[in-house]
Amino acid sequence: MRIGKAIAALLALAACAAIALLSGPAGADPDIILNIRVPRVLAAALVGAALSVAGAILQGVLKNPLADPYIIGTSSGAMAGAAGAAWLGLGPLSPLFYLLVGGGGLGATAAAYRLARIKGRTSGVAMLLAGVAVSSFLAALVMLLVSLDRGRGLPLLSFLLGTVRAFEPAALAALAGVTLAGSAAAALLGRQLDILSAGEEGAVRLGVPVERMKLVLFSLAALLTAAAVAVAGAVGFVGLIVPHAARRLFGPRHAGLVLYSAACGAGFLMLADALARTAAAPAELPAGVITALAGAPFFLFLLRRGTAEERR
Amino acid sequence: MNARARDTALLEFNGVSYSYNGARALDGVSFSVGRGELLSVFGPNGSGKSTLLRLACGALKPATGAITAGGRPLEGLTPREQSSLAAYVPSEPYIPFDFTTLDIALMGRSPLLCWWRDYGPADRAAALRALESCGIAPLAGRGINSVSSGERQLAFLAQALAGGAPLLLLDEPTSHLDLKYRSAFFETLATLRAGGLSAIVVSHDLRLAASYSTSAVILAGGKVLFNGPASDAVRPGLLAEAYGIPPEAAARLA
Numbered sequence: 001m002r003i004g005k006a007i008a009a010l011l012a013l014a015a016c017a018a019i020a021l022l023s024g025p026a027g028a029d030p031d032i033i034l035n036i037r038v039p040r041v042l043a044a045a046l047v048g049a050a051l052s053v054a055g056a057i058l059q060g061v062l063k064n065p066l067a068d069p070y071i072i073g074t075s076s077g078a079m080a081g082a083a084g085a086a087w088l089g090l091g092p093l094s095p096l097f098y099l100l101v102g103g104g105g106l107g108a109t110a111a112a113y114r115l116a117r118i119k120g121r122t123s124g125v126a127m128l129l130a131g132v133a134v135s136s137f138l139a140a141l142v143m144l145l146v147s148l149d150r151g152r153g154l155p156l157l158s159f160l161l162g163t164v165r166a167f168e169p170a171a172l173a174a175l176a177g178v179t180l181a182g183s184a185a186a187a188l189l190g191r192q193l194d195i196l197s198a199g200e201e202g203a204v205r206l207g208v209p210v211e212r213m214k215l216v217l218f219s220l221a222a223l224l225t226a227a228a229v230a231v232a233g234a235v236g237f238v239g240l241i242v243p244h245a246a247r248r249l250f251g252p253r254h255a256g257l258v259l260y261s262a263a264c265g266a267g268f269l270m271l272a273d274a275l276a277r278t279a280a281a282p283a284e285l286p287a288g289v290i291t292a293l294a295g296a297p298f299f300l301f302l303l304r305r306g307t308a309e310e311r312r
Numbered sequence: 313m314n315a316r317a318r319d320t321a322l323l324e325f326n327g328v329s330y331s332y333n334g335a336r337a338l339d340g341v342s343f344s345v346g347r348g349e350l351l352s353v354f355g356p357n358g359s360g361k362s363t364l365l366r367l368a369c370g371a372l373k374p375a376t377g378a379i380t381a382g383g384r385p386l387e388g389l390t391p392r393e394q395s396s397l398a399a400y401v402p403s404e405p406y407i408p409f410d411f412t413t414l415d416i417a418l419m420g421r422s423p424l425l426c427w428w429r430d431y432g433p434a435d436r437a438a439a440l441r442a443l444e445s446c447g448i449a450p451l452a453g454r455g456i457n458s459v460s461s462g463e464r465q466l467a468f469l470a471q472a473l474a475g476g477a478p479l480l481l482l483d484e485p486t487s488h489l490d491l492k493y494r495s496a497f498f499e500t501l502a503t504l505r506a507g508g509l510s511a512i513v514v515s516h517d518l519r520l521a522a523s524y525s526t527s528a529v530i531l532a533g534g535k536v537l538f539n540g541p542a543s544d545a546v547r548p549g550l551l552a553e554a555y556g557i558p559p560e561a562a563a564r565l566a
Contacts, residue, residue: 060409063408065408189428191422192422198405198419199402202402204371206395206419206420206422206423207422207423252410252411253411253415
């Protein structure tokens with residue numbers, strides 16, 4: 001049963017990759033596939049996986065199926081970092097750009113965590129509220145920068161909507177490293193994440209070092225999100241719906257959920273990006289628009305379909 | 313208490329006091345639980361019952377007085393030792409994700425495992441045995457949110473059992489259950505007690521809990537009002553004093 005599901009997930013992932021590689025205005029030209037589409041599809045897969053794993057972690061820690069990488073301020077922080085870099089005239093080719101995006105994401109998450117910390121404890125609800133506040137504040141800052149300087153602001157706007165871009169191999173390698181290591185670490189912590197997601201007071205009694213574990217998990221989610229934002233901007237909806245869908249299809253245990261979320265997220269964003277490239281060719285749509293357009297109805301479909309358990 | 317009983321006490325409170333930010337919750341509380349004993353803790357809301365349980369599982373440290381487990385101070389035990397001594401059953405747990413009943417029971421094995429390990433065959437067997445002793449083995453594959461609240465409460469009892477701790481701490485385990493499951497829950501506890509387990513049960517089901525208990529403690533305002541055989545605890549005079557109700561009303565409860 002478990003092996004069957006794993007094989008099904010891998011086959012679906014391979015199918016998504018094949019579709020994404022073969023679709024495009026130039027058809028199936030081997031040169032274009034190898035030199036242009038392979039890095040692009042790989043980037044889309046990694047961004048989708050990173051955002052989905054971050055979402056699965058956050059939904060578990062915050063005990064809230066509607067949590068995602070945006071809600072605790074990580075994405076806004078990373079976007080603010082990107083806006084700051086753009087304002088300084090730094091583009092995605094400069095290493096400093098990645099430093100600012102990563103620092104922004106981690107910094108905003110740390111700020112939300114610190115603000116939510118009352119008497120040595122960080123409750124899930126407080127973290128959500130602090131995250132929303134940090135998020136809104138930083139999003140407003142970014143908008144302010146865009147409005148003040150339209151010349152630099154317009155390219156930033158497409159970044160804000162979420163667009164998988166062509167990149168340097170180094171950035172892609174960094175994203176791959178963060179995604180693989182982050183997913184593996186989250187899967188190893190799956191048992192503790194299960195217990196945390198069932199309530200913090202119970203988790204203390206079941207020997208989970210709750211505060212330390214939350215710090216580790218929030219850091220993992222922030223790192224994964226920042227890496228994804230650095231490459232593709234703010235691609236919405238993936239981190240929210242993919243873990244939700246994976247939970248419906250594969251069950252709630254996080255060790256598996258994290259890995260299935262990675263696979264589903266990779267497949268989803270590869271397809272969304274392929275559609276973004278081809279739907280209005282030669283113009284390109286932001287992938288974030290596609291994920292939201294496709295994601296919302298799919299999310300509702302899954303919600304109404306019932307859980308895997310109920311169908312058995 | 314004689315010396316022999318002291319030796320065999322699983323858990324003993326000796327003059328334990330605790331305050332939350334200056335507000336005294338427990339004041340000089342002493343009692344003990346031996347092997348195979350079922351101790352009921354009664355008292356009005358805010359009398360310190362939940363504080364007593366939190367102290368008993370090591371989540372809080374006493375301000376004054378001592379808590380000993382098998383003669384050793386509870387504070388000196390590692391978290392792992394504490395969880396292998398006593399397991400906690402919450403009241404009306406809410407789980408946002410639909411774990412199976414077996415998953416819930418398996419979580420009770422977690423304190424025994426190294427941080428990165430997943431549950432093994434031995435853990436699975438122990439969790440299934442625990443579900444079996446609670447009479448809900450057929451529900452192992454069902455989602456915890458798709459079973460009845462009585463069955464859910466039994467699943468959390470199974471979680472506490474799965475870790476193999478000799479002492480169960482139960483916080484109003486039957487407060488939201490119907491008569492059928494109240495009865496089933498206490499019958500399960502009685503069977504477990506016959507097998508050598510001990511338990512501290514905080515409950516508002518006075519008569520039901522007392523009839524299954526060996527001893528009882530009544531708290532009022534953080535102090536022990538009564539400590540003795542369970543059969544002597546549910547008396548109108550005592551209840552009137554503890555809960556601050558007229559004696560005629562207390563007579564109807566006792």
